Structures are given as structure tokens and as C-alpha cells.
Amino acid sequence: MSRNLRASMAVGAVAVVIAAIAAVPNAQAAGSADVVISEVYGGGGNSGATLKNDFIELHNNGSAPVVLDGWSVQYISATPGAGTVWQSTPLSGTLAPGGTYLVAEAAGTGGTADLPTPQATGAINLSGTNGTVALVSSTTLLTCRTAADCAADATVHDLVGYGTAVIHEGGADAPAASNTTSVARGADNADTDQNGADFTAGAPTPGVAGPGGSGSPSPSSSATASPSASPSDSPAPTSGPLRIHDIQGSGWVSPQSGKTVSNVPGVVTALRTSGTKGFWIQDPNPDDNPATSEGLFVYTGSAPTVAVGDSVLVSGKVSDYYPLGSGESASTTSNLSVTELGSATTTVLSNGNALPAPIVLSAADVPADYAPDLGGGNIESTPVTPSRSTLDFYESIEGMRVEVDDARVVGPSDKYGEQYVTVRPDQAVTYRGGTQLLGENQVPSGLLEVVPANGANPGVDVGDEFQGATVGPLDYSMYGGYLVAASTLGTVVHHHLAPVAAQPGSAKELSVATYNVENLAPSDPDAKYARLAAGVVTNLASPDVIAVEEIQDNSGATDDGTVAADQTLAKLTAAIQAAGGPAYQYREIDPVNDRDGGQPGGNIRTVFLFNPARVSFVDRGDAGVDRSTTATQVVKEHGEAQVTLSPGRIDPANPVWNSSRKPLVGEFEFRGQQVFVIADHFNSKGGDQNQFGRFQFPDQTSTVQRSGQAQVEHDFVQKLLAADKKANVVVVGDLNDYQFSPALASLTTGTADGSGPRILTDLITTLPVDQRYTYVYDGISQVLDHILVSPGIEDYRYQVVHVNSEYSDQASDHDPQVVQFRP
Template identity: 70%
Template sequence: MSRSRSHVLLAAIAAAGTVAAVALAPTANATSAASSSSGVVVEEVYGGGGNSGATLKNDFIELHNAGSAPVDLSSWSVQYISAAPGATTTWQVTPLTGSIAPGGSYLVQEAAGTGGTADLPTPDATGAVNMSGTAGTVALVTSQTALTCKTSADCAADSSIGDLVGYGTAVVHEGSADAPATSNTTSDSRDANGTDTDQNGADFTAGAPTPANSSSAPTSPTPTPSGSDSASASPTPTSTATPGPLRIHDIQGTSWVSPHNGDTVSNVPGIVTALRTSGASKGFWMQDPNPDANPATSEGIFVYTSSAPAVAVGDSVLVSAKVSDYYQLSSGDTLASTSNLSVTELATPTVTVLSSGNPLPAAIVLSAANVPSTYAPNLGGANIESTPITPTRSVLDFYESIEGMRVEVDNARVVGPSDAYGEQYVTVKPSEAATYRGGSELLGENATPSGRLEVVADNGSNPQVSVGDTFTGATIGTIDYSQYGGYVLAASSLGTVQAGNLAPVVAKGTTNKNQISVATYNVENLAPGDSATKYQKLAAGIVTNLAKPDIIAVEEVQDNSGATDDGTVAANVTLDKLTAAIVAAGGPQYSYREIDPVNDQDGGQPGGNIRSVLLFNAARISFVDKGSATVNRSTTGTQVVSDGGSPDLTLSPGRIDPTNPVWNSSRKPLVAEFSFGGKPVFVIANHFDAKLGDQSQDGRFQFPAQSSALQRSGQAQVEHDFIQNILNAKKKADVVVLGDLNDYQFSPALASLRTGTADGTGPSILTDLISTLPVNQQYTYDYQGVSEVLDHILVTPGISAPVYQVVHINSEYANQTSDHDPQVVQFKP
């Protein structure tokens, strides 16, 4: 299949009229963490004050305002945490006062040592933090409330952090490496411009301490020669205005990594097609209006400027820059730890504008006619970047071959809702794997729907669309690569949103008093500090949409202090708030049973101690409590015993083999016995190991390795054997197995759970009810535009004629209460 390459052919670029050369201030490649929007950064950190050999008596933190306006710091603080924080380690807070002038400095004096001979300049704020002389983390915070994050990822997600510096061997830092270790005679500091690329290892250098306070003379950016690591942001003359020897297709090449990666190139011609003026990765795209004949070489490229680009769409430009194949990295990642593909960029640019108002190259219209049917090739886990770009081979190849080029999607249906960052997914193949509600469904392992494509407005706007909505007309932009969702259409214009008005599902409640209903609902890190609105919406979903189930397995219930890692494990406050909200919504007064985990041993958000909980309506069903109250049920597993030909549990509620290594850093199943009309019903609530650490479906390695799958298969096998013991005691025992199993209905883990064998060849002791639905209804979750199954309800053969429903109220909507959809089954014991 050959791809469309219709371009508008323009006259050869010539230096006509006035020629303007604009050197755009660059920095290192963009990172996932945003730079300080205020312009205020941590300029220098020093923790050796008063130590042996030190001249200065005090530790200090110096701030710098790289912006053009004063910034009020009166509600801000600087905070410090040790290099390797433990469970009880807390951030130390120094409140700030006053303001910082544009280009100005602000000095925060911290604790004094017993040595040193010189005082600091008069400080602008004073604290008593005893900073390490070699390694630690300093944060500039826009509030005076102590931070709670203790990992780079959690701190990157905290919007109150304006800037952060980890030095030495600090666990918490920005970018892929810490700033250099300091000493009693050295500090870490930025350059005079306060350059901040969110890469501590690149932004800071160690040297003699140079504390400066607000009385010091303000600084302004220092111009440096073009092509250096920090080029001037002001117009500079150019000695030439003719195209250089290379074109964009030469730089992109037929390989995934540019054949000129790391080279400095001169006067590359192109037409500016779009600007990115928001976020951390500011710059512009340009495209050559004179393409070559090779479908594997892209004619477009992104020019990374770090600040708002001083060009306009339609400008004909020449760009001199350094070629860089940039890999999007999450905080703390390295290239070795990510499976992301690279984006070929031009960095540290000098831009010459030749003319303006030029027509843009025609957009490639994406559809089933030119987008391949295979999403990614099966390379046995090998790196696709070691193979040549073959546009007809796969979607990944195709989008790489047009990386940076203008594309268009017409009347695009939304298959993944907008998130908080304005990211959403559409399909360019409306009939492919369509769900009954408008999504695109995962129908097999490594079978990502080939029509799925992320869309993000390049101006940072958020259209707030849900599954089934449509961008009518043309959505036009450039092909880029996203940190979280593979290739993305960076849209300079979005189609008009036509609402699909997708109605939430309402379950049919049981009308037979002899039937019970059992549901599962992942409530996404529910904590006491969550808003009243979240509790109210969860309650409404349980009362109205789930129709007041008799039993609810609830996953991701956090402890009473939420994500604060303070040793708290009890969750009664969280559960009392939830059950009270259900009553207020018109539901029954649910009772509950759960087992507090050992602190920080069950995975999930650090400090949250998430666990599965069983809510039950005691007016309809009885909980059968078993076992001594003095037994440590967190670490002592329940056993199946035979009682007169019927199964019985030694502990109810209990855990299944909780010390087995398959449950390391993961939730343990909660098993309990209920009685309904004198008949026993066994319920096992689950939250299997998450897919964290698996390689990306959109990444370099195909097919991607799923490192987490082995642990889930082991968990499934242990649980299968436990259920088999129940059935050995009574062949037709009623057992309901449910929860967030974090895997697909066709996965080895679900095969092991059902049959005891990863290939599913053993005799089945469970029916996975999701598989009994029509194919276009088999999903409970929407992950990056793919409707898939993570949550399950399985039942033993003794449960006949179950009525099963997936209740879609969350995952398809921009306004979500949880990222999972609940489900419910009704049956007669």
C-alpha cells in the first residue's frame, strides 16, 4: 500500500525582500515535567555551611526570577527532604515572605554549623533546616503546606511544586539524573540565565558557593553565539540566506533514528506548518514543500525552541540546529528503562525567516484506505528501531514515515475520552472493532485497533469529549509522538464537537427476593481526603446504576490517612464515609468486612495501603464470621475444611495464602462466607498485580514484554487451587470470584484462574461472565482509546442462570468518578 503524498509545490526558496534571522533561545530536549510557569527557579543549593573546611557559616538556598515580572512569594515556601526518605521522613518547610524582582535573586538562609568564618549576605528569608552537605532534595513550593511526595513521579504530579532540585544521590529529582554531589566547599548552581530544562543533572554544576540576595543586581539573559547550548532570543544578522545541503527527508531518513542524529545542520528549508505555544515542549513544525519520491522518508520535523517560537504559520524558513532523536522519559526514567520511540527534532535552533504567508503543504487524509490494518509487527520482542521504516508494514511504521507532517482526520469519532491534560483518542476506521457504545475494542493479545489515534490540541485546550462524540468536519495537525499514548495528531484545528450523548448504563435490579446480587467496583484510590462530590457520585452509582447490590467487592480503598505514608493502615474512616454517602443517596446501610494490610506491603499509591473490601446489606444477607479475633489475618491464610460434606473456612474474612511470594507488593484476595436463606455463598474479592513496568503497546519493542504477567498467572494459579479445594468439599458450591484482575479475558492469567493451566487446556471450574456477552460488549475499561477487560466476575458451575451486566458509568466519560466501570451478577443460591 502506498501512502498519499500530495503536496503543494512552491517556488524555490529565495532571499527576496527583507531577510530576518531569528535565533530562538533553546535548551536541552523537552521533558515530561513542566518548567516553573512563574519564572522563579531554585538557582543554587548549599548544605555544607559551618562544616569542616567551609568558609560560610550557614546552609542556603538561592532563588532566581528568570521571568519578566515580579513574583509575590508571601504564600510560598522552600522545602527540604533527605536523599533517601523513609516511612517517617517528612519535608522540612521554610516559609517565604515578600517578592522577587524580574532577573532578581532571593536568598534563604538555613541552619548554621559550628564552623565557618563568613556570614551570608543579608537573607531574604530564614529557616532552620540542616541540609546535607552532599545529597538531598530542595523544592520550591507555591504553598506553605508540607509536601507528602517521596518519589520523583509523585513529586512531578504535585502541581504545588514550582521547581525541584535533587543533588548527589537523592531519590527525588527532576529528569534522568541528580545534580552533582556537593561538598563543604562546593554548591550546585544554574547558569546566570536560570536555565531550567527539568533535567537536574544537566542544569546544575558544582562550584564555589556564590550566595546572592534581593539586593544583588538583577541579571538578564546573556546572548551567546548561535549553535551553542544557549542561543540568543533576539534577532541576529545572518551571513547567508540560501538553503544548505540537507533537506528534512535527508535528516529523517529511512531509519527510525536519524542518520544525522547529533550532527549540527545548516539552513534546512521548510514552511512553518504549526506552532506549539503551551506546555514544556514549545516550538514549531516545518515541512518541505518539495518532497522526495521515497515513502519511508518524512518531509516534516519539529523544531524545539523551549520558549514561544518567534515565527508564524506560513513562514518560509531556514533552520540551523542540532539534530536530536529525543525520547520522552517519565521522571526517573532512563533510555534503558523506557520502551518509547524517539522523535527526531531540531534543537538549539537559529531560524532565518525568508518570507511569510506561504500556502501550506496539503494534509494527508488518514483513513482505512492508507492506514495499515496491523498496528505493530511481531518482531519477537526485538527493537523496531533496528529495522527499516516500512510504511505498509504497520501503523507504527506508517506514522513514523510521516512524523512531523500535516495530516487530516474527517468526522472522527471519539473512542477514548478527554483526560485532565486535554488528551483524547479517535478512530480513523469507524467500523473497526466497534463497541456497542462507540469505542474501539481489544479483541486479542497485541491486537491494538489500528484506527486508534491520540489527538491533542497544540494550543493546550481541552474539548472535554466522551466516547461516542464526534469531531465533525476536518481535524488537522501534525504527527508527533506522545509520552503516554504513542503517535499523536497535534491538532492546530479541531473539528466541531458533536455530542453523542452516551447514556450511563442502569442495571436491572433483581425482582426475585430469592436472588442475590453481587457487584465489583474499583473506586480508584478512595481516601478520606477525597471530595464530597466523589463520595456522592460513587454512592449514586451504587444506589442507582448498580441497583443496590446485596454484596459489593470494592477495590482501591485507602487507609485513614490516604497517601500520607505515616504507618496508618486502618480504613474505617474511608469506609464509614462511603457507607454514609450510600445511605444519603437512598441506599441501605451497608456493613463491611476487610483486613488491614501490613504497612506498605500491598502495592498501589505509596502510603495508601489500598485493599479490597466487602460491603454487604445485612438486612438481606448474613456474614458468616469465622476464626479467633486474635489471629493476625494479614499474614495468616484461611483454609478450606470439610464440615459434614460441606466446605467451611477457618477464617472468614480471610486471605488466601498471604505470605506466598506471588502476592509480593500486591493485594491479597479477601475471601468470605455469606449465608442467604440458610445457603452458603463464598465470595472472593480480588485486585491482582497491575501492569506497571510492562513495555508499551506503542513502543520500540514488539511485541512488548509484559513483565507483570508472570506474577498475575501465579496469583491466578494459587486462587484456582483454593477454589478447587472448596469444590472438592462440595462439587456444586456457590463461589463468586470478582474484582480488578488487571488482565484480559483471553490472557494466560485468566486461563490459569479458570482451568489451572496457562493455555486453558485443563478442566474449567469457573465461567468468566464477560465472555458470555456479545463480543462488542466485552469491556470494562478504556485505556488510551482501547476498550478492554480488566474487571471480572467469575462463577462456579453450581451457580445456574446468572444474570450479568457491565454498568458503564465511568471509563467512557471525560468526567469520571473512577477509571473503572462496575459490574453486577444476580443469581439464586
């Protein structure tokens, strides 16, 4: 990618450069009397080239030897932008009078002839047509990006701009080069500080290594001999035939996957010192293909020994690493891969090199669609097309340095220090600053995970900001898609998002709430119970009835056959009372051991808490009945609907409830009025394909079971209404699905497309669109929890109480909600 993006970033800087050139026509005050750049060739290894490598050649025009230790040759592109940096190759040795000095640079994949033995070797990929080369009496990278600034830099000993380079000496550039031509001085290597006059284009003629170059000249050396290394020196390593973009390729999987590659050049941009240890490298000389990334992760397995800014050559085996979930393989996973080098060996060429400028991510650059609709097909079978989708765009810059400025947090920090921001701040904004899911497969394209490389946890909440620049290589995680491994994190600005507090109902209103308390067990710390209790009392205003999901048994996740949860419930109700709430009583049905899904051994279930001072629970049915396996039935008694078991379960033997919680039905009486509450926790989305993965749109296999569960429950509610059309029915709980899903359509209308008669109203749909969420997952505000009411309940007040999901400090991962009405 990114070549086009970089070009757009450079436009403003180019205008400044051109203005500076007009003011200063001559980049050097006087010609060099000794060492000059005598020839430049950037077509090595390109199509039609004979030579495999680019090269720069120096010549000593003086009468005395020149020591080159601590010098360098440096290169910058023809039209440098504000973020463009010079690249450097260090020099050493002594250049004899009349001698030549050959610097080998990057190799291409073509060519048939090696260069003569060079005196220095670098990894600069010179342009074959246009660019600027400087001979510098220092190894410090130049910072000048105009002819005037370079002329003012005393360390610039000589300079040549060729083709259309904006930095050059004199009134014109040297001629453009090509894959078969270099630019070279005349036979006498004269330097008049006029690149246009001093250089001509012709066949490349790299010097032949000879005595007198890197050491003291020998008596037998001739005036035209080139420098050479002393016999004890080992040849400097040279770049291999492949560059990073060749390894990344224009597809989703590397064309070199499974192959061993040698001496891949790059600059170390970041280190990973925990987890899968390694480092990222990036080629500062991109190709012209927007689909090929210039970044690459190098897996070391132990703490990397390189440093950021090292110019390196890396050899190793190319692989496409797929992060795998339990029971997955590379062939079955829905995750995308990360191209990397493993079993790596690294040669450090130089230190302290400037890093390639990061690609700034913004709404103008990131596509509007997160993923293309391929009918469930594998995106890896299509070419990477950066303009098509966010997935394509990010694949095209995988491993490269990126930057996000003034990023708003849309998903809070978790315990691993991971959080989510948006690069499209105006996209699907919730009323509290998150980013919302507005439809099936409509993942917000601005979503981006941020993980600090140093392992710090910034503790941010939704609506907070990383002010300034957040910078690091772009990586991929199976849990949240693409992410910035942030070596630089913007300044954290907390906006202290206030928790929501529900408006209390009147004495004549019944209040019914739902709250998923996330695997609550007796072993959980008292602090969690206290937080949950405060949420019930302060934020939910002590509802009359609460359907609580994910109450675990007395032994928690220990799979020891325990199914009773009385200790869990005693601890919860005591905590609520200690927080100033009512003395809640409860009703529940112990599940059959290990039959209701959830955390293994936990035996999670739904439970009714109720305030006996406000509402009565109507117990029905023989106490000896096994309510875990016996279905409650709807009957009509004295002109009104009743259930045979209260508490009871809806059709628990139906296969739709396999490895899932069975709905809990309770009959309540409030101010002489009968109210049925059904507490739910439908099966989870576990097993669905990754929404950030390679199959688009992803297959959501869990939808079938939830839709079946919804249909069974719809039919039960329909029986209640058939027995009493004015029956007060409230359906609550964690339905694990969206308000626009087929499951909710089946629950409310009995048809997956919503075309049937509506017997339940999903109250989340009555809120303004930007308030429709109960849960924040992977930075996406979405609906999983619901309260639905039958047609007889018309005068109600409904509130979602945001106290958890938007915060890094959570008592649960779900937000509760409450409805108040007069039966």
C-alpha cells in the same frame, strides 16, 4: 511517506487541470516586453550536478529599469493536485535594462560549484525535470492550478512550464531539464508566449553578479550586466546541504543524530507554546522516498518567536528524543523517539506562506496491523516500511501535517485535554461506539490520540465526534503512541451517551458486584463520594454484596504508617445511604504498611460491603489472629465447605503476592444458602513494555506474577469444590488482565493454555463480543474487571454497568459490574 498518498489525492484534480489546458492553449495573452524568466535549473546538488543550488534567472528585455520590490518568483509542481500550493521567493531591488537577476534556490547534497552571488535567495526545491515557474508582480501566493486560471491572473508577469508541466505558456512545454541541463531562452531572450519554442535545454549558465541590478545602474555598467546587492547589504542566507527528509532518514533514528546541521529549510506549520516548547516545520518539496518524513520538530525551550506560515532556515543539533518514565534511559526505554532539532537558531525568510497540504488519514491508508510481530525485537533495527504497520506508516510521516475527517471519539477527554479517535471507524466497534481489544497484541490500528495545540479540553465522551477536519502535525507520546497536535479541531458534536443502569434482581436473587473506586481516600471531595454512591444505588441497583477495590487508608497517599481505613469506609457508606441506598456494613483486613502496592502510602485494599437486611456475613476465626499475614484454610464441616478465617486472605505469605493485594475471602449466607465470595485486585501491568513502542510484540513481564496469583487462587477454589462440589463460589474484582490472557486461563482451568478442567466461568465471555469490556485505556475498550462463578451457579443474569470509563467526567476509571443468581 506520503509522496504516494499525495499522488493518489491529486488524481481527480489532474483530470480537471488537463481539461482546462485543452480549452485554453495559451497561458499568456502577450509576451512580456520587459522582465522575463530567462533560465530555470532544478538539478542543483543532485547526482551528477556541478552546481550546488537550483536557480531561476530573470532578464530585462526593456529599455527602462524595473523595480522588483514586492515581486516574487513562484513555483508549483508539474501536476498540481487540489491541495498543492505554490512556493515563493520574494524579490527586491531594480533590474536595469539588459540586466540579469539571479535567484538562488535550494541546495542539494551534491555538486562542487557555488552559484555566482545571487540577488535573491529562497528555499524552493525545484524539480530537476518538470515543473512550472512564474514571475509574479506580488508576493501573494498564486492560487491557480490550471493554465487558464494562471493566464487570467493579472499578477502573473511571465511563466514557464518545463518537462511535463500541466501549466505552461503556448501549445507545449519547454523541454525537460535534468541534473546537468537547465532550460533557457535564446540569445535574445525573446518571449513569444510559446514555452516550447522559446526555451531549449542546455548546460546551466547562471549570470555573473555585476552592477545595475538591485540599485540604480552605474555609468560603467554594461547592457548585459547582472544586478548585485549594494556594498552595504549582507548576503542573503541560503539553504544548507541537508533537507528535512535527509535528517529524518529512512530509519527510525536520524542518520544525523548528534550532529549539528545548518540552514535546514522549511515552512512553519504549527507552534507548541506549553510543555516542551517549540514549533514544527515541513518541507513543501518532498523527495520520492515513502519512508522519509518531511516534517520536523524544532525544540526552543521557550515560547517560539516564529509564526505559522513563515519560511525559515533552521540550524541546530539533531537528536532523537525519547520520552522517559521513572528510572528509564534512552537505552532501556521501550518508547519510540521523536527526531528534533535542539539548540536551534532560526532565520525567517518570508511570512504568510501557504502550508503544505495535510495527509488525510483514513481506513484506506492506515495499515491493518498496528505493529509487526518481531518476536520482541527492536523495530528500530528494521527499515521504516510504511505499508507494514501503523507504527511504520506514522513514523514515515512524523512531524508532517495530517488530517482526520469526521473522527469518532473512542477514548474520552482526560484532565489534560487528551482524547482518542479512530481513523478506521468500522474496526472492532463496541456496542457503544468504542474500539475494542479482541486479542493479545491486537492494538486497533485505527487508534490515534488527539491533543488540541491551544490546550483546550473539548470534554468529549466515547461516541462523540470531531465533525469536519482535525488538522495538525503528527507527534508521539509515551502514554498513547502517535497523536495529532491539532491546530485545527473539528466541530465537537456530543451524542450524549447514556450511562447503563442494571436491571434489579428479584427478592429471591442474590446480587454480587465489583467496583474499583480508584484510590478512594477521606480527602477526596464529597462530589466523588456522591458520584460513587449514585452509581451504586442508581446504576448497580444497590447490590447485596459489593467487592470494592482501591480503598485507601485514613491518611490517603500520605505515607505516615496509617493502615486503618474506617474513615474512608464510613464516608462511603454514609454517601450511599444519603443517595437512597441501604445502610451497608463492611468487612476488610488492614494490610501490612506499604506491603500491598498501589499508590505509595495509600495502603489500598479490597473491602466487602454488604446489606445486612438482605444477606448475612459469616464471621469465622479467632478475633486475635493477625489476618493480614495468616492464611485462611478450607475445611469440611458437616458435609460442607468452610473457611477457617472469614474474612480471610489466601496464602498471603506466598511470593506471588509481593507488593500486591492479597485476595479477600468472605463467607455469606443468603436465604439459608452458603456463598463464598473472593474479592481480588491482582498486580498491575506496570513495568510492561509500551504497546505503542519499539519492542514488538512488547514484553509483558507482569503477566508472570498475575498468572502465579491466578494459579494460587484456582487451587484455593478447587479445594472449596473438593469439599463441596456444589459450593457457590463467586470470584470478583480487578484482575488487571484480559479474558483471553494466560492468567485468566490459569484461574479458570489451572493451566496457562486453558486445557485443564474448567472450575470457573468468566462471565464476561458470555456476553456478545462487542460488549466485552470494563475499562477504556488509551482509547482501547478492554477487560480488566471480572466476575467468575463456580459450576453450581447456573441461573444468573450478568451486566457490565458503563458509567465511568467512556466519559470525560468520571468518578473512577473502571466500570462496575454485577451478577444476580439464586444460590
